[in-house]
Amino acid sequence: MNFFDFHADTPLVLSSDNGALSAVDLINPPFERYIQTFALFFRDGDKNPFETYKIRLNAVKQFCGKNNIPILTKIGSVKKGVILSVENGSFFAENPDFLNTIYNDGVRILSLSWNGKNNLASGVDFNGGLTKKGKELIGKMNALGMALDISHLSKKSSLI
Numbered sequence: 001m002n003f004f005d006f007h008a009d010t011p012l013v014l015s016s017d018n019g020a021l022s023a024v025d026l027i028n029p030p031f032e033r034y035i036q037t038f039a040l041f042f043r044d045g046d047k048n049p050f051e052t053y054k055i056r057l058n059a060v061k062q063f064c065g066k067n068n069i070p071i072l073t074k075i076g077s078v079k080k081g082v083i084l085s086v087e088n089g090s091f092f093a094e095n096p097d098f099l100n101t102i103y104n105d106g107v108r109i110l111s112l113s114w115n116g117k118n119n120l121a122s123g124v125d126f127n128g129g130l131t132k133k134g135k136e137l138i139g140k141m142n143a144l145g146m147a148l149d150i151s152h153l154s155k156k157s158s159l160i
Helices: 010-014 049-066 089-093 098-104 132-144
Strands: 002-008 033-041 080-087 107-111
Touching: 033 049, 049 080, 049 089, 089 098, 089 132, 098 107, 098 132
Parallel strands: 002 033, 033 080, 080 107
Antiparallel strands: none
């Protein structure tokens, strides 16, 4: 059986004080093929989201390296692995070039907001849509071959 988990907050667990993995056993998965998305997410209003991103990314890379779990940038025929995503791209307000940074880090999925409203889009707690900056960022994502995660976007924002 093949299994793909598109939403795991494992990086939050890995970057916590205890560092214990409780979400899923990726070392000995119970499935023939198991791929999980590790969501590097931020709550709306986090004061330093890019620094938090780097801390969580480092924790994921250490865990994956220690346990010989590949961070995938293409799925192919790999039996197990991790795909990186970012939930809440609000830190792109500071610097749109962060998209190239996270892409080079291996991130292949991005959501523009996390329930709230920012300068890219409105999340599920709001009625607004995409902003001009949000549309521009989606264009850059498309050029890189990244996927847009619409799970936390408002209905209007997800009607691209």
